Amino acid sequence: MTAAMQDPSAPEARPLSQTQRAIALLREMIISNKLPPGSNHLESELAVMLGMSRTPIREAAIMLEAQGLVEVKPRHGIRVLPIAPADMEEIYSILTELESLAAYNLANSQPGDAALAELRQHIDEMDAALAADDRHRWARADDAFHRSLIRLAGNRRLETVVTTYSDQVHRARLLTLFMRPAPSASNNDHRRLVDAIAAGEAEAAQAIHRAHRIDAKNMMLKLIAAHGFSAV
Amino acid sequence: MTAAMQDPSAPEARPLSQTQRAIALLREMIISNKLPPGSNHLESELAVMLGMSRTPIREAAIMLEAQGLVEVKPRHGIRVLPIAPADMEEIYSILTELESLAAYNLANSQPGDAALAELRQHIDEMDAALAADDRHRWARADDAFHRSLIRLAGNRRLETVVTTYSDQVHRARLLTLFMRPAPSASNNDHRRLVDAIAAGEAEAAQAIHRAHRIDAKNMMLKLIAAHGFSAV
DNA sequence: GAACGCAACAATGCATTCATTGATAAATCC
DNA sequence: GGATTTATCAATGAATGCATTGTTGCGTTC
Numbered sequence: 001m002t003a004a005m006q007d008p009s010a011p012e013a014r015p016l017s018q019t020q021r022a023i024a025l026l027r028e029m030i031i032s033n034k035l036p037p038g039s040n041h042l043e044s045e046l047a048v049m050l051g052m053s054r055t056p057i058r059e060a061a062i063m064l065e066a067q068g069l070v071e072v073k074p075r076h077g078i079r080v081l082p083i084a085p086a087d088m089e090e091i092y093s094i095l096t097e098l099e100s101l102a103a104y105n106l107a108n109s110q111p112g113d114a115a116l117a118e119l120r121q122h123i124d125e126m127d128a129a130l131a132a133d134d135r136h137r138w139a140r141a142d143d144a145f146h147r148s149l150i151r152l153a154g155n156r157r158l159e160t161v162v163t164t165y166s167d168q169v170h171r172a173r174l175l176t177l178f179m180r181p182a183p184s185a186s187n188n189d190h191r192r193l194v195d196a197i198a199a200g201e202a203e204a205a206q207a208i209h210r211a212h213r214i215d216a217k218n219m220m221l222k223l224i225a226a227h228g229f230s231a232v
Numbered sequence: 233m234t235a236a237m238q239d240p241s242a243p244e245a246r247p248l249s250q251t252q253r254a255i256a257l258l259r260e261m262i263i264s265n266k267l268p269p270g271s272n273h274l275e276s277e278l279a280v281m282l283g284m285s286r287t288p289i290r291e292a293a294i295m296l297e298a299q300g301l302v303e304v305k306p307r308h309g310i311r312v313l314p315i316a317p318a319d320m321e322e323i324y325s326i327l328t329e330l331e332s333l334a335a336y337n338l339a340n341s342q343p344g345d346a347a348l349a350e351l352r353q354h355i356d357e358m359d360a361a362l363a364a365d366d367r368h369r370w371a372r373a374d375d376a377f378h379r380s381l382i383r384l385a386g387n388r389r390l391e392t393v394v395t396t397y398s399d400q401v402h403r404a405r406l407l408t409l410f411m412r413p414a415p416s417a418s419n420n421d422h423r424r425l426v427d428a429i430a431a432g433e434a435e436a437a438q439a440i441h442r443a444h445r446i447d448a449k450n451m452m453l454k455l456i457a458a459h460g461f462s463a464v
Numbered sequence: 465g466a467a468c469g470c471a472a473c474a475a476t477g478c479a480t481t482c483a484t485t486g487a488t489a490a491a492t493c494c
Numbered sequence: 495g496g497a498t499t500t501a502t503c504a505a506t507g508a509a510t511g512c513a514t515t516g517t518t519g520c521g522t523t524c
Contacts, residue, residue, distance in 0.1 A: 017507065017508090018507075018508065019294075019507080019508090042474095042475070042476095043475080043476075044475080044476095052508080052509090053508060053509045053510075054476090054508095054509085054510095055507080055508055055509065055510090056507085056508070056509095058291065058476090058477090059290065059291060059294055062251075062291055062294050062295055063294055063295075063298055066294075066295055066298035066299070067298070068389070068392075074476075074477090074515095074516090075475070075476070075515075075516055075517080076475095077475080077476090087389075090387045090388065090389045090390065091389060093333065093337075093387060093390070094330065094333075094387070094389060094390055094393065097329050097330060097333045098326065098329060098330075101325065101326075101329045105325070155322045155325060155326070156322065157300070157319075157322045157323060157326060157397070158322065158325070158326055160300075161326065161393055165389070249477065249478090250477075250478065251477080251478090274504095274505070274506090275505080275506075276505075276506095284478080284479090285478060285479045285480075286479085286480095286506090287477080287478055287479065287480090288477085288478070288479095290506090290507090306485095306486090306505095306506075306507090307485080307486055307487080307504095307505065307506070308505095309505085309506095
């Protein structure tokens with residue numbers, strides 16, 4: 001092996017398997033709505049689209065099916081699953097419970113200043129996005145806040161589950177992002193949550209986050225119904 | 233479409249794909265300890281063992297990895313994941329929260345007599361198993377009770393998550409099944425839970441089940457530590 | 465004209481094949 | 495003799511090939 005095979009300019013030199021690429025690319029296309037809900041896709045079609053053979057596509061489809069993003073129908077190809085209001089009820093019910101648990105556990109774990117600063121930084125970013133009236137930026141910061149909250153709680157499996165179900169409702173959040181009123185009240189909840197966590201008030205943190213999630217769910221369902229969507 | 237296309241005599245006439253067979257067989261072998269935790273297995277070895285090619289084995293491995301039962305290591309084969317006490321803390325934390333949620337939701341849904349009868353039947357079976365001093369039979373009935381509880385709550389995703397994590401601790405439950413004292417107190421909890429559900433006392437049901445799960449977790453961790461296991 | 469049956473086709477499930485890559489062992493040099 | 499380098503090997507990642515099966519369209523018959 002010669003040194004010329006290594007590319008010193010690239011910081012990461014891992015090849016990344018085709019299957020991993022397929023999973024990442026398809027997931028991205030699904031949650032960003034490039035592959036619309038309800039659409040069907042042949043393995044060969046996706047294989048051509050991503051420039052690989054059918055094998056890694058099949059393997060990716062199995063993974064994405066396990067994550068609830070697609071359905072592999074024996075003779076009808078790979079179907080992007082739509083999310084109906086009933087699905088959102090299911091998902092938010094789980095997310096509410098598990099994220100509140102994360103808040104509770106984090107509050108009990110006496111998090112260090114670094115952890116609290118990380119959370120507050122995301123809140124500041126949300127405020128800045130609100131001031132700039134940039135909703136996409138706000139949504140990214142909101143995402144980051146919730147991910148940090150879960151990660152800092154220190155339960156990796158909980159992180160996995162929450163990520164899985166957050167992915168499933170990602171399209172719905174995108175859809176309602178511009179329907180909803182400016183999410184300034186939401187940031188109040190976030191600040192109160194971090195304060196409760198900092199003070200070690202576990203039950204308060206849990207209650208605050210639970211209420212926050214329930215409000216978010218109700219608003220989203222109302223918006224989607226009001227705009228006449230039966231699935232997303 | 234003619235009526236002749238439906239076959240009323242055979243309730244199930246599907247061939248069941250090799251991949252599905254591989255998933256079911258490997259899962260069974262893993263949770264029943266036939267493939268011991270920590271053991272490594274080559275794709276070709278499993279392929280020969282199950283009488284199929286590597287392809288369905290690979291696909292099954294991806295699914296089982298998504299369910300947290302194995303780890304696919306690039307050059308070292310498929311590794312059955314051991315469950316350490318820290319993993320059990322993670323898992324029971326999630327199971328406690330979600331099963332309690334199921335109890336809460338079921339109590340609120342005013343379940344019919346059929347649902348309540350189903351739950352009570354499993355409890356009776358547990359009593360019978362206790363009387364016969366048959367712990368395997370008790371464990372099966374206990375499993376069935378918990379599965380019914382989750383299923384009747386009507387949230388399919390919740391069912392999926394709980395099943396996934398129940399699988400991961402299945403070996404540990406098997407291990408402690410004969411270490412623990414006779415699980416008669418456990419059945420008291422079950423009866424009180426069903427009574428609370430029948431009475432529509434959602435918060436009581438939730439609290440009873442939460443306490444039940446926390447007790448079970450603490451006992452299991454104590455037993456495993458007392459017997460000197462560092463992983464299962 | 466409608467319905468049933470048959471045939472051609474297309475997509476998948478799975479096996480097989482090939483190439484890449486990490487590991488192991490042997491051989492040579494210091 | 496030990497260490498380093500090289501060569502062989504084994505296992506996986508991925509592509510391809512093949513057979514099965516569901517579907518669609520056409521022809522025939524009632």
